[in-house]
Amino acid sequence: MSQKYWGMEEKVFLTLMHLSQLAGFVIPFGGLILPIVMWVTNKDQSTAINEHGKVIVNWLITMVIAYAICFVLTFVLIGALLMVILLVVHIVFIIIAAIKANNGELWPYPFSLTLVK
Secondary structure (H helix, E strand, O other), X not given: OOOOEOOEOHHHHHHHHHHXXXXXXXXXXXXXXXXXXXXXXXXXXXXXXXXXXXXXXXXXXXXXXXXXXXXXXXXXXHHHHHHHHHHHHHHHXXXXXXXXXXXXXXXXXXXXXXXXX
């Protein structure tokens, strides 16, 4: 019998770990907290979860920095446009990573800083 993570098979858990970033659009800071909690609570039980978790945390850090830069740039008007572009890229990359995770692949988010190794 395969191990379950929060009652799910590993591939399903990995997919939801990526998709959980979208929770921030419904619950304030949910998209930051939920994937980190999912990673931290299971990283020692699965190398795949640990690797995906590191990729997600690096992506989240990159996005926080990018959104902060866009916010500052809103004072010179270009930031609002950049924020919309960043939002679309953020959502698309999360979906791509979730699909790859469901296929058993680790997909490092493009342009992501590698701070957690």
